[in-house]
Structure formats: structure tokens, C-alpha cells
Amino acid sequence: MSNLDDRMWATMPSRRSFLQRMGLGVGVLGAGLFGGLALPESVLAVCEPPGNPGTPKPWRKDCRMILPRRPASTLSAAEITQLKDAYKAMRALDSSAPNDPRGFLRQANVHCWYCGEGTQVHFSWQFFAWHRAYLYFHERILGKLIGDMNFRLPYWDWDTPSHRKLPGAYTDPNDNSNPLWNGTRNMDPTDEIPEEDVGEDVMEAALTADTFTEFGGTASGSGIPEGTPHGAVHVDVGGDMGFFDSAGKDPVFYAHHANVDKMWSDWNKASSIHTNPTVTTFLNLTWNFYDENKVWRSIKASQVLNHDTQLRYTYGPSKFLEQLPCLLDWFPIKTDWRVSQTLKFAGQTRAKMMKVVEQGGRARLHLNELAVPTDKSAVYRLYATPEAAKADEGPGSKGYLGTVPVVLNDRERRHLSKNARNIALRLSTAKLDALSGTVGPVRLALVERGVKPEARKVIPVRAKDVLLSVAEVEREER
Ligand SMILES: [Cu+2]
Structure with missing residues (x-):
């Protein structure tokens, strides 16, 4: 296990500071956690x-x-x-x-x-x-x-x-x-x-x-x-x-x-x-x-x-082609971070990431092999903490990170793929801030959008990898 630390920044080329990819794994999900319903073959005909x-x-x-x-x-x-x-x-x-x-x-x-x-x-x-x-x-x-x-x-x-x-x-x-x-x-x-x-x-x-x-x-x-x-x-x-x-x-x-x-x-x-x-x-x-x-x-x-x-x-x-700044390549620096167990997103690492974003660079949160409920077609919201998910105050509220949709195969509620879902969300400074101070296991949580408070079910995020990545903006030599 290796936590994020500031040494990674020292490995970066100084003029063209490339993306850093910082990973933390939260363990592989057991398959079949949210199993689909079996149906007769005739439905397929x-x-x-x-x-x-x-x-x-x-x-x-x-x-x-x-x-x-x-x-x-x-x-x-x-x-x-x-x-x-x-x-x-x-x-x-x-x-x-x-x-x-x-x-x-x-x-x-x-x-x-x-x-x-x-x-x-x-x-x-x-x-x-x-x-x-x-x-x-x-x-x-x-x-x-x-x-x-x-x-x-x-x-x-x-x-x-x-x-x-x-x-x-x-x-x-x-x-x-x-x-x-x-x-x-x-x-x-x-x-x-x-x-x-x-x-x-x-x-x-x-x-x-x-x-x-x-x-x-x-x-x-x-x-x-x-x-x-x-x-x-x-x-x-x-x-x-x-x-x-x-x-x-x-x-x-x-x-x-x-x-x-x-x-x-x-x-x-x-x-x-x-x-x-x-x-x-x-x-x-x-x-x-x-x-x-x-x-x-x-x-x-x-x-x-x-x-x-x-x-x-x-x-x-x-x-978007016209508006996107000239982002530098994103690439992994130390891939073994992907299998580490916890996130330490604080101190100088956080400060430097914030600076990149404030200067026009980009930061993303990646969830690889994300497990989602597959009992209905729905849009879920991702929050930084279970508490924020429970409150579900939507875009702009503290802890809100983005949406994760689930589209099922049919009205019989079947989900016919075992393949992985990989998502990435752009992180503004406010969203980075919501993740700040995180030290320890990931506490990200999903909640279905549009559900009344009393009926809301908070779903802890389970994914193979949870990663952060950053890309700075290319600057011409003056
Ligand atoms: Cu489609």
C-alpha cells in the first residue's frame, strides 16, 4: 500500500509538468452483488x-x-x-x-x-x-x-x-x-x-x-x-x-x-x-x-x-475543440497506486492540485469497474460522503461530484453484461475541496436522483480503482 505523498511531484519534469495520476484502490467487488433476474428464453425471441x-x-x-x-x-x-x-x-x-x-x-x-x-x-x-x-x-x-x-x-x-x-x-x-x-x-x-x-x-x-x-x-x-x-x-x-x-x-x-x-x-x-x-x-x-x-x-x-x-x-x-485549452498529456506516474487501499488527499499534494486547476488545468476523479445497482434504469448522484449523499442537495452543494446512469436491458429488469463500468468526473476546485482532508478508506457514495428523503438509500461506492488525475495547461515559452 502506498499513500499519495509529495515525492510524486518531485518526479515530474519541471517545464512540461505532465499529468499526475494518483490512485487508491478500494478492493475488487464480489461479482453478482446486484444480480439480475432470470427470465424465460421466450422473452429473447x-x-x-x-x-x-x-x-x-x-x-x-x-x-x-x-x-x-x-x-x-x-x-x-x-x-x-x-x-x-x-x-x-x-x-x-x-x-x-x-x-x-x-x-x-x-x-x-x-x-x-x-x-x-x-x-x-x-x-x-x-x-x-x-x-x-x-x-x-x-x-x-x-x-x-x-x-x-x-x-x-x-x-x-x-x-x-x-x-x-x-x-x-x-x-x-x-x-x-x-x-x-x-x-x-x-x-x-x-x-x-x-x-x-x-x-x-x-x-x-x-x-x-x-x-x-x-x-x-x-x-x-x-x-x-x-x-x-x-x-x-x-x-x-x-x-x-x-x-x-x-x-x-x-x-x-x-x-x-x-x-x-x-x-x-x-x-x-x-x-x-x-x-x-x-x-x-x-x-x-x-x-x-x-x-x-x-x-x-x-x-x-x-x-x-x-x-x-x-x-x-x-x-x-x-x-469544445475551440474552447479546450491545450492540455498536456495525462499519464500514470506510479501505477502501483492503483492498488493501494486508502486515499490521502491533503497537504502539499492537495495544494498543488488545487493550483493546477486554478490555473486552467484539469482534474478528474476516476472510478474503474464501478459496481452499481442493476434493478432499475436510473440516474444516481455521486457524493464525496454518505452524509452528503443522504442530503442529496444536488449540483453545487458540498460533496456533490456528478452523475452515474444505469440503463437496463429491458423492462423485465435484466442487465445482460458482466463488463466493467469505468467513469470519470471533472473536478472543480469546489469538488476537490469536498474531497480534501480525506485520509483513509474512500467514503464516496451514490444515491438515486429524485427520490424523497425518507426513501433515499445511500449506496457505498465499490470499485476496483478510485483514481485522481491532473493535467496542467501547456504554456508557450515567452
Ligand atoms: Cu444508446
Whole structure:
């Protein structure tokens, strides 16, 4: 066991002081702590791949023009009409040709059968690449159905503060005369995704991740943004969106995931070190989809890594790319800290970390292999102490650190993955302050958001690693 101490700072290069990563482990969780419910196989049947499509034809290349996907709330009236016409045509196939794989319910079920017990594209490095491929074929089908292959999906840019309501096209009119409407949503047209789920702290914690492992996950664990913001928005919209097996039945799913896809694109653009995995086990990940001509196609992860040239769409500039300061690389200094037992976050270490943040640098709290209750789709809040969790006074209150969403597979309350959840939260000076003076075992705690005080259950955090990391800002020599 090794506590944090000030010696680590002495090991840092003086001019280019890199990130320090300070770890403290709290022991590995016993598996099955929050077990799912067993269900009969028949429940799975609705999610199985359709029929017997045979051997897929490899996807080769796309010859469409390279065109931008645009924010859903900035579409013109004509573009909204086109979007609605496309989904109307897709929904029409559900009744006119129920076996047409381009129909809306068949499309929705693609997500369902890729998130079951056999194949699971969530909680791993498949997450970003698979969803990009899924949206790609979905977009082409919508284009084909309206006879316009220049059609591009819109994205719901919930990271823009003024765009946190469901995009207008999806709620106006807010009834089944609108092909973009879904009657199961918990969100009303006037509700907004909370800042704590999609705000600047959340976006920065993800977009400044310095490795794909942190950003996009590994073969057996999730990256940072798959939880918050991605999962949080699923829970916030609620209804079908709140479960993997039904999420694709809400048209806003595709706009939500286009923004998640944009995050991957922005992350790649943000730094020359933000590179995708190059190992063949990742590059050769292969999935099958029906294309716009009902041809069963296979596509590999290596074929979706460059959306501009390979998949023929772009995203506009990101305010985060412009606003993010030139952060130095984050990298571990002494990895054995990861398995130490306690956190000592005080004294000079704390003072120096505070200084980094005050000068524009960044600090993050990482929870690797975090265990969460899996008995409901919900958003939990993370607090520095059980007392703060019990009080649950929300963002800005003492001890508040951020949100942790849980999206279950289905309404039968199943969670069909044993993979790890890895999260990271940006720490402001106030949040660092809340952790200050911590000496001894981690006391972080979760509490479900929106539960009345008398019903609140405080859940002690269990994770394989609890780490702090810091990145200073690059300064030019003057
Ligand atoms: Cu999703």
C-alpha cells in the first residue's frame, strides 16, 4: 500500500509538468452483488436476428457526397418535413411489408438483438463503432425511402445549453400524427436534460480522455462517455429510451446517438494523441446489417473509423475543440497506486492540485469497474460522503461530484453484461475541496436522483480503482 505523498511531484519534469495520476484502490467487488433476474428464453425471441439471411456481402465503399449531419434543432422547415417523411415511410413498412428489414420496428430490433446475451455491443470498445455502423445503414435506408441519398441524420446536441429540450421536430405535434413522436417518453416537450448529465464538466471529462481505453473502452469495459452523458440521456428521455431492447423504437434515439457519434469524432479531432485502437482484434470486429436495398452486409470496425471519407458525412465544428485549452498529456506516474487501499488527499499534494486547476488545468476523479445497482434504469448522484449523499442537495452543494446512469436491458429488469463500468468526473476546485482532508478508506457514495428523503438509500461506492488525475495547461515559452 502506498499513500499519495509529495515525492510524486518531485518526479515530474519541471517545464512540461505532465499529468499526475494518483490512485487508491478500494478492493475488487464480489461479482453478482446486484444480480439480475432470470427470465424465460421466450422473452429473447423478439430480439433475434430476422430469418436466415445467409452469408453477408462485405460492405465495400460509399460513393455519396460528403455532407454534414446537422443539429436537429437547426433544421429548416423543409428539412423537418423531409425527416418526418423518411420516418413516415419507414413506419409504413411495418404494416405494408412486415418482413421488410428496413421497416421501423425491424430497425429498432437491430439494436435489441445486438444488446442481448449473445452479442453485446455496450460496455466495451464495440460501443462507438457498432453504433456508428448502425446509424450509417439506418441513414441510408431513410434516404432511399425518400429517394434522396443526400439525406443525413440530424443530431441532438444536448451539450448546447439552449438545445436541452427534445428537438422540436420530435415533439411537434406531440402525438402519433408525428412520425418522430414516441408516446412512452417520460420527458415532456418543455422538460430539459439536466446540466449535470450533459454539461461542460461532463463533456470535458470525456473529451479530454487521453487514451481510447479511457474514452471508448476496452474489449471488456466501457469508456467514460458511455455512462454520462450517453446513458443519462437514455434514462432522462425515459420510456422506450430507458432500456436497450426498446430504445430504437424512439426516433430520437438516432438523433441522440448521432450526437454520441459526434463526441467520438470530436475526441479524435481534439488531439493528435487521440487515436483509435490499432490492434486487429478491434479493427476486425465485424457486424451485419441490412442496407437500403435489403442486402445483408457485413462491415468491420476498421471501415467506420473515418466517417468523412468512409461513410460520407461530417459534423460541424465543436465548441469544445475551440474552447479546450491545450492540455498536456495525462499519464500514470506510479501505477502501483492503483492498488493501494486508502486515499490521502491533503497537504502539499492537495495544494498543488488545487493550483493546477486554478490555473486552467484539469482534474478528474476516476472510478474503474464501478459496481452499481442493476434493478432499475436510473440516474444516481455521486457524493464525496454518505452524509452528503443522504442530503442529496444536488449540483453545487458540498460533496456533490456528478452523475452515474444505469440503463437496463429491458423492462423485465435484466442487465445482460458482466463488463466493467469505468467513469470519470471533472473536478472543480469546489469538488476537490469536498474531497480534501480525506485520509483513509474512500467514503464516496451514490444515491438515486429524485427520490424523497425518507426513501433515499445511500449506496457505498465499490470499485476496483478510485483514481485522481491532473493535467496542467501547456504554456508557450515567452
Ligand atoms: Cu444508446
